[in-house]
Amino acid sequence: xAFDLDAKLPDVLAGGYHLSTQLQALLxxxxxxxxxxxxxxxxxxxxxxxxxxxxxxxxxxxxxLEVNTGNSTGVSTPAKDQRVRSDSGEVVTPSKKIREEGxxxxxxTPSPHKDGYQWRKYGQKKIQNCKFSRYxxxxxxxxxxxxxxxVQQQDGISSSSRGQLMLPPVFEVTYVNxxxxxxxRANDAxxxxxVSPRTTNNRRHHHNALAGIVDTTRSAGGGDDLPFHLSSPxxxxxxxxxxxxxxSCLATVISGGAVPSxxxxxxxxxxxxxxxxxxxxxxxxxxxxxxxxxxxxxxxMMMVMVDDTxxxxxxxxxxxxxxxxxxxxxxxxxxxxxxxxxxxGVAGFPxxxxxxxxxxxxxxxx
DNA sequence: CTTATTTGACCCTC
DNA sequence: GAGGGTCAAATAAG
Numbered sequence: 001x002a003f004d005l006d007a008k009l010p011d012v013l014a015g016g017y018h019l020s021t022q023l024q025a026l027l028x029x030x031x032x033x034x035x036x037x038x039x040x041x042x043x044x045x046x047x048x049x050x051x052x053x054x055x056x057x058x059x060x061x062x063x064x065l066e067v068n069t070g071n072s073t074g075v076s077t078p079a080k081d082q083r084v085r086s087d088s089g090e091v092v093t094p095s096k097k098i099r100e101e102g103x104x105x106x107x108x109t110p111s112p113h114k115d116g117y118q119w120r121k122y123g124q125k126k127i128q129n130c131k132f133s134r135y136x137x138x139x140x141x142x143x144x145x146x147x148x149x150x151v152q153q154q155d156g157i158s159s160s161s162r163g164q165l166m167l168p169p170v171f172e173v174t175y176v177n178x179x180x181x182x183x184x185r186a187n188d189a190x191x192x193x194x195v196s197p198r199t200t201n202n203r204r205h206h207h208n209a210l211a212g213i214v215d216t217t218r219s220a221g222g223g224d225d226l227p228f229h230l231s232s233p234x235x236x237x238x239x240x241x242x243x244x245x246x247x248s249c250l251a252t253v254i255s256g257g258a259v260p261s262x263x264x265x266x267x268x269x270x271x272x273x274x275x276x277x278x279x280x281x282x283x284x285x286x287x288x289x290x291x292x293x294x295x296x297x298x299x300x301m302m303m304v305m306v307d308d309t310x311x312x313x314x315x316x317x318x319x320x321x322x323x324x325x326x327x328x329x330x331x332x333x334x335x336x337x338x339x340x341x342x343x344x345g346v347a348g349f350p351x352x353x354x355x356x357x358x359x360x361x362x363x364x365x366x
Numbered sequence: 367c368t369t370a371t372t373t374g375a376c377c378c379t380c
Numbered sequence: 381g382a383g384g385g386t387c388a389a390a391t392a393a394g
Binding site: 122123125127128134136150 | 385
């Protein structure tokens with residue numbers, strides 16, 4: 001497959017899809033030597049498709065995407081989003097509604113809704129010279145999350161010019177603003193705990209946290225309306241002693257510091273409850289680092305951690321649950337990935353002694 | 367009843 | 381006035 005220098009990304013991807021289909025057909029029955037060679041050739045071409053696509057995306061997003069705005073001129077996104085100077089000299093974008101927003105990324109995808117977030121549609125607009133309407137979505141994980149996205153089905157690439165093949169619809173997804181929902185939700189969880197630190201609800205959450213289940217129930221107490229802003233990462237400190245303790249616990253774990261040996265660990269709560277004397281075996285320390293963390297101006301705790309793959313972790317809604325056991329008021333913090341299906345628990349005493357941490361959704365015992 | 371979606375109206379910029 | 385983005389009342393769905 002030769003790559004036309006003027007090729008548009010959707011065309012390159014369409015070609016890749018075509019190759020993939022042919023390769024699948026080829027692999028559907030046993031291959032002789034020549035068949036293997038053909039399959040290898042297809043595979044190499046597919047690799048090139050990915051290389052070229054990545055290159056186009058990385059080198060020049062606007063030009064590479066050739067966002068089809070309908071005029072088919074091949075001209076990249078107009079200067080609408082370019083910043084200009086206002087009368088006061090302030091650098092702003094022309095549109096008031098876009099002034100405080102920024103396009104964070106664009107992508108071409110056949111599945112515009114599978115990005116790990118929950119979105120609420122708030123508008124639909126027929127765009128001039130576009131065959132398909134444009135859809136507008138806001139992040140639905142938190143009412144005050146600023147993230148939005150626009151989804152525009154691409155014209156003219158639902159069927160291949162290369163012939164017989166009918167391709168699935170392809171969408172251009174434009175993401176606007178970074179997600180703030182993870183921080184807002186962390187704040188909600190902390191606020192809920194501050195409001196009612198010893199309720200049966202918390203006990204239920206405690207159980208869920210131990211089981212690695214993310215309770216997606218909205219936090220009570222009108223947390224959505226709490227004032228919040230993320231300060232710089234150096235804000236650790238301040239706030240309640242409890243919050244300080246939790247932050248300190250996490251910092252200890254993250255830094256790989258004074259974690260007790262397994263022999264020093266107390267039994268897992270559920271092991272105690274079940275009368276099971278089995279040892280509580282900790283998993284290896286995950287390679288994580290504190291990205292943001294500390295106590296906000298209003299005294300609420302927050303944190304965002306990033307693991308060695310750059311994946312962010314945030315406190316789940318079931319975080320910060322007290323464990324009243326053996327006379328200790330232990331704190332359990334469950335960190336949750338955005339996907340909600342992988343968890344890491346960090347627990348400790350208010351005296352900042354970290355006694356356990358865990359990955360992969362459940363407290364594991366030998 | 368609550369939540370999500372639809373869709374016409376409105377706002378803003380060019 | 382055109383065009384794109386957002387709002388919000390009406391409607392649908394669970």
